[in-house]
Amino acid sequence: xxxxxxxxQILQAIITDYVENAEPVGSRSIxxxxxxxxxxxxxxxxxxxxxxxxxxxxxxxSAGRVPSDKAYRLYVNDLMKKxxxxxxxxxxxxDRLSASRDEFDRTIRHAAELLSxxxxxxxxxxxxxxxxxxxxxxxxxxxxxxxxxxMIVSESGNVTNTTLRLNVPYTQESLDLLGKNMTVSYKxxxxxxxxxxxxxxxxxxxxxxxxxxxxxxxxxxxxTLEDMLNVNLYMEGMTNIFNLPEYTSIDRARDxxxxxxxxxxxxxxxxxxxxxxxxxxxxxxxxxxxxxxxxATYHVDGKLVGKIGVIxxxxxxxxxxxxxxxxxxxxxxxxxxxxxxxxxxxxGGKKQDE
Amino acid sequence: xxxxxxxxQILQAIITDYVENAEPVGSRSIxxxxxxxxxxxxxxxxxxxxxxxxxxxxxxxSAGRVPSDKAYRLYVNDLMKKxxxxxxxxxxxxDRLSASRDEFDRTIRHAAELLSxxxxxxxxxxxxxxxxxxxxxxxxxxxxxxxxxxMIVSESGNVTNTTLRLNVPYTQESLDLLGKNMTVSYKxxxxxxxxxxxxxxxxxxxxxxxxxxxxxxxxxxxxTLEDMLNVNLYMEGMTNIFNLPEYTSIDRARDxxxxxxxxxxxxxxxxxxxxxxxxxxxxxxxxxxxxxxxxATYHVDGKLVGKIGVIxxxxxxxxxxxxxxxxxxxxxxxxxxxxxxxxxxxxGGKKQDE
DNA sequence: GATTAGCACTCTCACTTGATGAGTGCTAAC
DNA sequence: GTTAGCACTCATCAAGTGAGAGTGCTAATC
Numbered sequence: 001x002x003x004x005x006x007x008x009q010i011l012q013a014i015i016t017d018y019v020e021n022a023e024p025v026g027s028r029s030i031x032x033x034x035x036x037x038x039x040x041x042x043x044x045x046x047x048x049x050x051x052x053x054x055x056x057x058x059x060x061x062s063a064g065r066v067p068s069d070k071a072y073r074l075y076v077n078d079l080m081k082k083x084x085x086x087x088x089x090x091x092x093x094x095d096r097l098s099a100s101r102d103e104f105d106r107t108i109r110h111a112a113e114l115l116s117x118x119x120x121x122x123x124x125x126x127x128x129x130x131x132x133x134x135x136x137x138x139x140x141x142x143x144x145x146x147x148x149x150x151m152i153v154s155e156s157g158n159v160t161n162t163t164l165r166l167n168v169p170y171t172q173e174s175l176d177l178l179g180k181n182m183t184v185s186y187k188x189x190x191x192x193x194x195x196x197x198x199x200x201x202x203x204x205x206x207x208x209x210x211x212x213x214x215x216x217x218x219x220x221x222x223x224t225l226e227d228m229l230n231v232n233l234y235m236e237g238m239t240n241i242f243n244l245p246e247y248t249s250i251d252r253a254r255d256x257x258x259x260x261x262x263x264x265x266x267x268x269x270x271x272x273x274x275x276x277x278x279x280x281x282x283x284x285x286x287x288x289x290x291x292x293x294x295x296a297t298y299h300v301d302g303k304l305v306g307k308i309g310v311i312x313x314x315x316x317x318x319x320x321x322x323x324x325x326x327x328x329x330x331x332x333x334x335x336x337x338x339x340x341x342x343x344x345x346x347x348g349g350k351k352q353d354e
Numbered sequence: 355x356x357x358x359x360x361x362x363q364i365l366q367a368i369i370t371d372y373v374e375n376a377e378p379v380g381s382r383s384i385x386x387x388x389x390x391x392x393x394x395x396x397x398x399x400x401x402x403x404x405x406x407x408x409x410x411x412x413x414x415x416s417a418g419r420v421p422s423d424k425a426y427r428l429y430v431n432d433l434m435k436k437x438x439x440x441x442x443x444x445x446x447x448x449d450r451l452s453a454s455r456d457e458f459d460r461t462i463r464h465a466a467e468l469l470s471x472x473x474x475x476x477x478x479x480x481x482x483x484x485x486x487x488x489x490x491x492x493x494x495x496x497x498x499x500x501x502x503x504x505m506i507v508s509e510s511g512n513v514t515n516t517t518l519r520l521n522v523p524y525t526q527e528s529l530d531l532l533g534k535n536m537t538v539s540y541k542x543x544x545x546x547x548x549x550x551x552x553x554x555x556x557x558x559x560x561x562x563x564x565x566x567x568x569x570x571x572x573x574x575x576x577x578t579l580e581d582m583l584n585v586n587l588y589m590e591g592m593t594n595i596f597n598l599p600e601y602t603s604i605d606r607a608r609d610x611x612x613x614x615x616x617x618x619x620x621x622x623x624x625x626x627x628x629x630x631x632x633x634x635x636x637x638x639x640x641x642x643x644x645x646x647x648x649x650a651t652y653h654v655d656g657k658l659v660g661k662i663g664v665i666x667x668x669x670x671x672x673x674x675x676x677x678x679x680x681x682x683x684x685x686x687x688x689x690x691x692x693x694x695x696x697x698x699x700x701x702g703g704k705k706q707d708e
Numbered sequence: 709g710a711t712t713a714g715c716a717c718t719c720t721c722a723c724t725t726g727a728t729g730a731g732t733g734c735t736a737a738c
Numbered sequence: 739g740t741t742a743g744c745a746c747t748c749a750t751c752a753a754g755t756g757a758g759a760g761t762g763c764t765a766a767t768c
Contacts, residue, residue: 024730
């Protein structure tokens, strides 16, 4: 049961108007503002049909119509036009990201800031999941008589380290040896793989002298691997939502904020989403049934996949926002194309044209 | 102009009642609940005097009295009784912190979580400022043909590293040499000191071959030092304030949240505060004039100083909260007494008695 | 002289009422 | 199929009302 051309026009007009003004839109104002060549009465009849089909709802008898989730879905799939970013917007994005291009985490955080500034919504950015990363080498360095540093380096240049305190003495040679020993064991294996296998049978060392040292180091080693697997989540512009009429009620604002205070939970949710630009509207989300969530993915070295996203009420400028996110993620992927995962000092990636 | 014993009793009763119920308290309810042996009329007269002296205010003619900032200050200085923590509370603190005692940053974050859970207020915790830390050694490690890792280790075992991309080739020897060279130059100097001097005259190397390599490394070196100087700030329980009657207005809630979205600014503010348990009430803060801020300091290795704090309306349980914070910071300092600054694998610090 | 009872007065809060206006839904005319 | 006309619905706002809590003053009491 397809919609007629006129119905689509009316639906689009209602969505446009409602997204702009956040107030139920009536037949008269549609007829006046959008030149559809028909009278309010006709529009009323069409509206009534659209409501029957589930595209519109009615807060109460004598109020205007409000688009339903189903209407937004139709809009996103078929009606919405991509917005061409202005030169100014493109320049803003390029400038703000390139200023920190040489440092990975900072760039990601800036992307989130930028996104919330441009969209006036709450945004977030996640560093890539690193399950697939492989270990390059492991090294142990002395600090003082009892303290050493354990350092794990991945093949894409990711580094994590932990300072740990031993309950046995050590020598420079034993540290070097254990480092080499561990490197041989784990080089080329993914973090996930190592973590899963080692946590079960914590193997002793072949060489007697190293055994106790290794016993000291292994728990920290596993813990450090876990740390490396953790993605960082940056959230920005949470307070933007206070300016939206949807959230003038304290309770709804509270619910919103509380949802995102649970960072771990939220990270898991987001990791599970598909790649590319993904829009989920209202009921399509299992929590936050009155929000829309848009996520997009960027790539590091063409391999690792990170995510950015915005969260807001279902009433949002879909065309504009998806276009911005597309541009932004392309820009990010471009920046991280040649370099490793943690900054590059000077040589920035090739810049996207403006 | 001192207050009479009876005036103090009445003031204390009003504060206690108001802190509990968040509603202006009238003479009748004081007379009924607190056994002062005088009639409401007498209390009314005293209240009137207290108001004249600036300890109480009046929302409107026919409402009860509300304590002023001045009253809270008097209460905190003279009237308030320290609360003895229950065994259960102590156990909770000990358990929750010791579970993560071997990892510094995580422990600090847990302290903030714990604090907001116990107090039902917004809380924060800062890692220590490290201006006074001194450099122990610097090392450069190879990743691939063009990528190396720069690693800086402080004498307390703090480690920071950056991956950087070179635009000149390198050899293992040159890396080792430059690392040693830099270690000799900077060992024993404080981060602050090195950062300030080097940022001005970016010295070239004495040995010709290292010159270009060093040129590549120095900018990252300085940037990494800056990173090391940055304190981490963890904020928790921001949404707790939504449950307080003081913040049922969306505008006040918004103001509150926006203040703490500016993490850098907030960090600076907090760094400037004195050591020990510090309470600033309402007007005593230059921003957030309707909040009370309580901060307390913990020590790492007896030297570095970090901070934790809570933020809430001036109406809060001062006695209880300061006691909790005192216990908590003592516990933290105890944990970080022997170990370096970034975890210790096994050997936990001596535990405080329960 | 300090304390207290009594009472008029003030102000908030919750509730009601009525007017207004936006918008629908139906019917009959075009 | 489209439109004008009109009765009807519902939210919103302002004004008005009464109850309740609490003060401040005065005069009586200890």
